[in-house]
Amino acid sequence: MSSITLDKLFGSRVRVKLLKFLFRNHPTEILTKVQESSSKGSFSAQELSKRIQEPIDDVKKELSLLEKLEVIKKIK
Amino acid sequence: MPKKLRRKKIKTRKKVIAIDRISYSLNPNFEFFGELKSLILKSSPAEKDKMVRKILGLGRVKLAVTSGIFLTENTGLDLYDTVADLFIVGDDISKNKLRAFLVALEAEVGKEIKFTLMDKDEFQYRYGMFDRFIRVLLEGPHEKIINKLGL
Numbered sequence: 001m002s003s004i005t006l007d008k009l010f011g012s013r014v015r016v017k018l019l020k021f022l023f024r025n026h027p028t029e030i031l032t033k034v035q036e037s038s039s040k041g042s043f044s045a046q047e048l049s050k051r052i053q054e055p056i057d058d059v060k061k062e063l064s065l066l067e068k069l070e071v072i073k074k075i076k
Numbered sequence: 077m078p079k080k081l082r083r084k085k086i087k088t089r090k091k092v093i094a095i096d097r098i099s100y101s102l103n104p105n106f107e108f109f110g111e112l113k114s115l116i117l118k119s120s121p122a123e124k125d126k127m128v129r130k131i132l133g134l135g136r137v138k139l140a141v142t143s144g145i146f147l148t149e150n151t152g153l154d155l156y157d158t159v160a161d162l163f164i165v166g167d168d169i170s171k172n173k174l175r176a177f178l179v180a181l182e183a184e185v186g187k188e189i190k191f192t193l194m195d196k197d198e199f200q201y202r203y204g205m206f207d208r209f210i211r212v213l214l215e216g217p218h219e220k221i222i223n224k225l226g227l
Contacts, residue, residue, distance in 0.1 A: 004123075006115075006116070016116075017183075017184075017186065019112070019116050020116055020117075020185075020186045021186030021187075022100075022101075022102050022186075023102065023112075023113050023116045023117055024117070024145075024185070024186045024187045025186065025187060026101075026102050026113075041101050041102065042099040042100060042101035043099055043100060043101075044097075044098060044099045044100075045098070045100070047099075048100070051182075051183065051186070052183050052186060053179075053180070053183035063100055066100075067100070069106075070103055070105075070106055070107075071102070071103060071106050071112070072100045072101060072102055072103055073100070073101060073102075073103040074098055074099075074100060075098070075099050075100065075101055076097060076098055
């Protein structure tokens, strides 16, 4: 399945990119040890914008939407 | 400097730090967490045709092998087993183009890519002497997206 299918299904390229990034960098039980030193699967809006190469405003918009749906959670 | 002004300055700086600290993480308690995960991770991380075209534009590319993260059946559990996600053999590779290509690819894939570049002579020498890196890569699960060496 190509990623364009997902973009169209979800209605947003940035949203799909964000989810892809988060799932690929989400520590599973097996990976936790490997990733312990670097990241624990949580990223700031700026960091996400840089990593997926999309404008910060778009990223923030999608983040607040995903948060409302409880797909992601905020960590302070 | 009057006292009032100084206090104001400190306050604004604190605010900036607070905003920076908010980070986001997936919520494992989301109702469709597992379903969404398999849907998202099932999609191939980068489109092959587009990738082949871009790699060919880098220089005289003889061989390009994808492995690890680029294999669609990879569910994200054994990503660390591979010696390289992308392996390119070629001559006269433009370093600037390569850098831009990797940055864009990493953004698309959403993960750091283990990348290796070799010129043709080095590859053939290593291939001939059963070099461990080459053997592990070509004996493990992989896909040759460009193959002009007849391997």
